[in-house]
Structure formats: C-alpha cells, structure tokens
Amino acid sequence: MKPLVWVFVEQEEGKVHPVSWELLGKAGELAQELDGVAEALVLGHQVESVAREAISYGADKVYLIDDPVLQYYRNEPYAQGVINLCKKYKPEILLLGATPVGRDLAGSIATSLETGLTADVTGLEIDPKSKNLIMTRPAFGGNIMASIICPNHRPQMSTVRPRTFPLPTKDPSRQAEIIREELGLREEEIRVKRVDFIPKDKVVNLEYAEVIVAGGRGLGKAQGFSLLKELAQLLGGEVGASRAAVDAGWIDYEYQVGQTGKTVRPKVYLALGISGAIQHRVGMQNADFIIAVNTDPKAPIFRIADLGLVGDLYQILPPLIEAIKKERGHGKA
C-alpha cells in the first residue's frame, strides 16, 4: 500500500480555515517524495461540499465523517473520529493547522495513538535516506531551530503555523473518491455540551491580511501606533509589530510578527521603525512587496525591502496619510 499523507481539514459551519489547504498543497509535495498519496479528513455536519473542495485543492482521496454530533467542534467526538480513521487506514503522516482547534485536537490524537507530535512547526521535509518526516520548529524561546523526527511511531504528527506554506491553486475539475465513514458516537455519550457561543468582538487576522502596517521600537512611543492604525485603515489592512514594540507594552502580543509571533504573507508589508532582525524577518520575508522606512540607511530591513525610504517615519507618514485622504477625496468627487 502507498504511504498516506493526511491533512485534517478544519472547518466551522462549512467554512474552511485556509491553513488546511496550505497543508494539502504541502502534503502533495511530501507524498510525491514518498511515492505516496495526499489525502484529506473532513469531519462535520452537512460538509460534503467541503470534501469536494478538498479534492479541488489537491486531495487524492477524502475520508468524510458527516454526523450531527460533529455540528460544531468538540474535542471528544472529533478526536474519536480521527483516531478511528488512523487505526483503520494507518497513515504515515498526519498534519493539522496550528490553530486553537488543531492544537487542541492534535494532542488528544497523538496521546491516544501513542505517537509523537511536533507542535507549531515552521518547516517540513522528507529525509531522503530514512524517509522520515523532518519537522522544524523554534525551540528554547526561539533561540534555536530544532529538527524533530518521529522514527518509531506512526503517524508522524505536526501542527503547522498558518501561512508557512503557500495556498495551492484550486482546480475544480479534479476528481477523486470520497470515502464515507461512521462516527459511531451518540450525543448522549459526549460529556461536553455547548450552552452558548459568544464570538470575539475583534479577531486580529494578521496571517491573512493583504496589507500590514507594522511598527517597531523606532516609533518611540505607544501613541505612534495610532498613526499606523490610521494608515492601515485607509489601506484596508491590519497593524503589525516587532517584538521590541510588544515588549515595550505599546501593543498586544497578538500583533507580533516573527519567529515567536505570527508568520504573515501579505501583498504589501510596511516596516516602520523596524531594524529587520532575523527573528522579525522570518515572519514576514514572504510578503509580496516590502516597504521599509528607517532613519538608519544600514538597517538590515533594507536588504529585503523592495522599496526603502531613509528618513524619520514621523516626517514621512503624516503627509503620506494626508495624500491618500486627498486622493480618495478626489476619487469620490
């Protein structure tokens, strides 16, 4: 039998988290190196369309468990479903997104299957000799990059950070088999019940923002971020930050970009008063277009910037914001 490279497809009410498709693209590459196949696991209620979408994103086969019990995410039934599938089909590799759901689920699955799990991975490759999966992640607070293998147990499991791998091209004409499986659990057997659902007021969606206006220590003060927020709003983007700005208490950690923050891939990344330390660059260097503003012409950020402006951000930003506003005003007239 060919080695199976599996991806857990995370969905909420039929809407798939894009990290699942990113992983499916990577699973295809890994499967090719193993002479195997990339397959998707879809669990939920009334999610056949998700199974078909998985095929269009590269799944060679989809295992579908469609059951009212799986209407919304709960650890117990979801873990049970994936564990049963793993026991039956014995995949070589199982990948999940390093999202709150993926992290919660992966630990339960790995424990039950008595296999290893590498969390929050930022790189995956196949060792050409042993054919083991090499899983890379920051360790010891990000001071080293650790390459982890799981040679004696299967599946080899990872949760992978969103935006680590590019989104594959969707091909709606792809055809593949959908295998339906039973969950075999009744609602009465599940201990956790959802009594209410309160969505967060504002979810910071940095990983999938198309424009990011990021600030660093060069801002000099927390108020500097108001200027960045204004520009981000005008450009339809989000604000980001370096660790120095977060450590200074000017902005929350959820806005941090970099090795110990978020990995992003926007169309445009503005780095304002950010020197461009390696730990920051690893989180943003895959942006399509990087604009840097820095007073120091030797700042490392200029080495990766597509457009660099040497100067004080407080002199450059206000007229830029005014110019955009004016342009928009003219556009409306």
Ligand SMILES: Cc1cc2nc3c(=O)[nH]c(=O)nc-3n(C[C@H](O)[C@H](O)[C@H](O)COP(=O)(O)OP(=O)(O)OC[C@H]3O[C@@H](n4cnc5c(N)ncnc54)[C@H](O)[C@@H]3O)c2cc1C
């Ligand atoms: C284990 C580990 C993990 C880390 N993880 C991360 C991470 O996830 N993300 C991260 O960002 N960092 C991370 N760091 C920290 C990283 O090494 C840098 O210290 C940090 O990125 C520096 O932030 P900065 O560029 O804002 O500050 P600085 O390096 O101090 O740079 C400030 C820049 O602003 C410029 N400047 C000053 N005034 C102005 C002005 N008025 N206008 C324009 N430019 C101006 C200066 O010339 C300078 O280049 C990590 C470090 C370690 C050891």
